[in-house]
Amino acid sequence: MTTTPTGAEAATEQYQLKRHSLGVAGIVFFVMSAAAPLAATLGSAPITFGATGQGAPGAYLLVGIVLLCFAAGYAAMSRHVTSSAGFAAYIERGLGRVAGFAGATTAVFSYVLMLIGIYGAFGYFTRAIVLQRLHVDLPWGFWALAAVAVVAVLGYVEVNLSAKVLGVLMVAEMALLVAFDVVTPAQGGADGVSLAAFAPANVFHGDVGIAILFAAASFIGFEATAIYGEEAREPRKTVPRATYTAVISICAFYAITTWAIGLAYKSNEVQGTAAKDPANFVLAANTRFVGQWSTGILNVLLITSYFATLVAFHNTIARYMYSLGRGGVLPSPLRRTHRRWQSPHVASVAGSLVTTIVVAAFVIGGADPFLQMFAWLTGLGTVGVLVLQASTSVSAIVFFRRQRVRVNTWSGTVAPLLGAVGIVTAIVLAVVKWKTFTGATGGFGAQMPWLLVAAALAGLLLAWVKRHTVRTISAGFAENGTTRPEAPVSGIAVPAPSEDAP
Secondary structure: OOOOOOHHHHHHHHOOOOOOOEOHHHHHHHHHHHHOHHHHHHHOHHHHHHHHHHHHHHHHHHHHHHHHHHHHHHHHHHOOOOOOOOHHHHHHHHHOHHHHHHHHHHHHHHHHHHHHHHHHHHHHHHHHHHHHHHOOOOOHHHHHHHHHHHHHHHHHOOHHHHHHHHHHHHHHHHHHHHHHHHHHHHOOOOOOOOOHHHOHHHHOOOOHHHHHHHHHHOOOOHHHHHHHHHHEOOHHHHHHHHHHHHHHHHHHHHHHHHHHHHHOOOOOOHHHHHHHOOOOHHHHHHHHHOOHHHHHHHHHHHHHHHHHHHHHHHHHHHHHHHHHHHOOOOOHHHHOOOOOOOOOHHHHHHHHHHHHHHHHHHHHOOOOHHHHHHHHHHHHHHHHHHHHHHHHHHHHHHHHHHOOOOOOHHHHHHHHHHHHHHHHHHHHHHHHOHHHHHOOOOHHHHOOHHHHHHHHHHHHHHHHHOOOOOOOOOOOEOOOOOEOOOOEEOOEEOOOOOOOOO
16 A cells, blocks of 8 residues: 655655665764775874884874774764764854854865865876776776766665665775784794884874874765764664774774784884885785785775775765755755655755866866875865764764763763863974875965865855844754655745755
């Protein structure tokens, strides 16, 4: 027996994401794909070893502990805030409407930077690997724009499809790295097996600031668990579980994998080798202990790792734009969801168009896809996300002090405070060591951190412009994040849709 939805139900369907479609595993696949374990291991691990030597694994563990403190407050707050506006909604609930607007513009700007930068890396590595293996030389821009098209399709359709694609790619890259983690210590490494990498004297050796900074950058993406709350099954349970699972899994993976990498080299040579030849540092270790066959596959999986990251960040941006459109902060058409898939298809298409234009501009302008697009943009995006994490930690403390909700002292005060202090430390390191972090030596690249200030100021200006029409970023939503079509959005009742989604 079928029923015809009422006008209110139809309106709800047109402005609502697909509920109960993601479990803990699906959300974890999204956020771990955004963190790009394989790409981060090949790219960031050599720099952490070059900075602090055999103590690099300890730097990842230290960052993981700090982010677990952040996650405690974040997860506790997620039981009371369920919105695809992510950081913007969390910051607003604790620090107020104006701060929420600044968080919204900073979040969209930061994630767009990350996405554009990773398209540069994807194009760069795909061109190199295809040329090496197939002897076909196509420009990096071709591969980057081709990826934009595929990601656009995945972002347009049902969220479960993206989760399944990311799941397959994630399992493939993790399997090979876990094999390395097992085989290397099993063979005794290059200098015996020990836990000296986690000794404080080794962790805080050399330029530990750079090691911590690059380790922190490797975790970016896990914090997106909250934006899938509206699509999660039992979000008040699923989101906290997914958050803890993601942080613990990523931390354990990086700590164990970098420990195995360190074992592959003699303790008195690992720092110099990493600094001298960072590009081959991890792959050479894998070839020596696992075999050339595995390294060949890792090269190919590096492309899929970046692709998975693109899908994850695209979905993050689409949900931010959708939620902000639904709340009246951005143009209202962005709030529409697909009638069949209930995906934020309008926001996804808008994000794809912006991405296409910006990537094409970099291609036409002759930018270096790795040294400029990837290094500069993802570096700045990383700092932006760290600022949002620190702000959310402070917001959690304020929220639990103001609201009459039950929460233990650890989750409501102590952990968020420790998380905020640790994350602010990483932000300061990023700004102070901006040249080393991004490779920007002067000119526009050296001044890029000011763009984050501009993004936040744009949010403050938008809050003033919308002061009479948007009371809160989450206007028109129930406590659990579902749309209430009868409620005013930006002061205007939501009409029933007049046309079907394509």
